[in-house]
Amino acid sequence: MRGGIPICFPQFGNCGSLEQHGFARNKMWSIDNDPPPLHPSDSDGKVFVDLLLSPAEEDLKCWPHCFEFRLRVSLGMNGDLAMISRIRNIDAKPFNFSFAYHTYLSVSDISEVRIEGLETLDYLDNLCQRERFTEQGDAITFESEVDRIYLGSPNIIAVIDHEKKRTFVIKKEGLPDVVVWNPWEKKSKSMTDLGDEEYKQMLCVDGAAIERQITLKPGEEWTGRLELSVVPSSYCSDDLDHFRS
Numbered sequence: 001m002r003g004g005i006p007i008c009f010p011q012f013g014n015c016g017s018l019e020q021h022g023f024a025r026n027k028m029w030s031i032d033n034d035p036p037p038l039h040p041s042d043s044d045g046k047v048f049v050d051l052l053l054s055p056a057e058e059d060l061k062c063w064p065h066c067f068e069f070r071l072r073v074s075l076g077m078n079g080d081l082a083m084i085s086r087i088r089n090i091d092a093k094p095f096n097f098s099f100a101y102h103t104y105l106s107v108s109d110i111s112e113v114r115i116e117g118l119e120t121l122d123y124l125d126n127l128c129q130r131e132r133f134t135e136q137g138d139a140i141t142f143e144s145e146v147d148r149i150y151l152g153s154p155n156i157i158a159v160i161d162h163e164k165k166r167t168f169v170i171k172k173e174g175l176p177d178v179v180v181w182n183p184w185e186k187k188s189k190s191m192t193d194l195g196d197e198e199y200k201q202m203l204c205v206d207g208a209a210i211e212r213q214i215t216l217k218p219g220e221e222w223t224g225r226l227e228l229s230v231v232p233s234s235y236c237s238d239d240l241d242h243f244r245s
């Protein structure tokens with residue numbers, strides 16, 4: 001089954017010696033009953049759960065670094081979803097990692113969707129051995145398979161679904177890159193957990209840190225935040241200012 005927001009950590013994709021997208025997404029996390037405090041605005045008016053991932057012995061064999069990964073998932077009264085990841089190095093030596101919130105969005109029809117906020121950026125094309133290109137379009141639209149890592153993106157991205165007349169607003173912090181992925185027809189047919197036609201109703205837009213790995217020295221902590229809101233598509237670019245503030 002595909003969907004949700006799998007966490008890609010400590011590796012994105014197959015660039016490294018670990019399993020695709022790292023081990024975090026395949027682990028059982030525990031409930032963190034006593035997490036270090038966050039800002040009150042991360043709790044007020046929200047329901048949330050705090051989760052903890054620590055490396056198991058088998059993880060340390062393939063990635064020999066001791067860490068604590070704390071994840072808060074919260075839902076606001078208005079339906080906004082927020083995810084806060086805090087990764088701490090509790091080892092005696094530094095380590096590097098890549099990260100992505102592999103966010104599956106449900107869309108009416110991929111051909112009717114456009115992404116704003118990535119225009120003019122450079123991207124690495126996973127379909128061309130991660131060759132670097134510059135985005136030329138005014139907005140990103142879809143008519144074939146797309147698998148790209150946009151680099152140095154703004155902290156707010158809009159995914160506009162014309163048919164449903166709704167816009168996903170993705171706000172992020174600590175996550176300079178954005179992955180855009182749709183497998184399209186041929187690849188969908190080769191995927192056992194995606195129906196042949198289901199690529200039409202999905203789009204992955206991930207807040208990520210991939211091009212430049214995050215380095216944590218002993219005792220250091222990194223935070224990566226993602227917020228997902230849905231607004232009516234009467235939305236226009238000026239409305240982004242509301243989210244920027």
Ligand SMILES: O=P(O)(O)OC[C@H]1O[C@@H](O)[C@H](O)[C@@H](O)[C@@H]1O
Pocket residue numbers: 013020021102126147148179181204
């Ligand atoms: O099948 P997986 O491991 O969940 O990965 C799905 C896709 O995830 C995307 O983020 C990658 O850019 C694609 O290359 C990959 O195919």
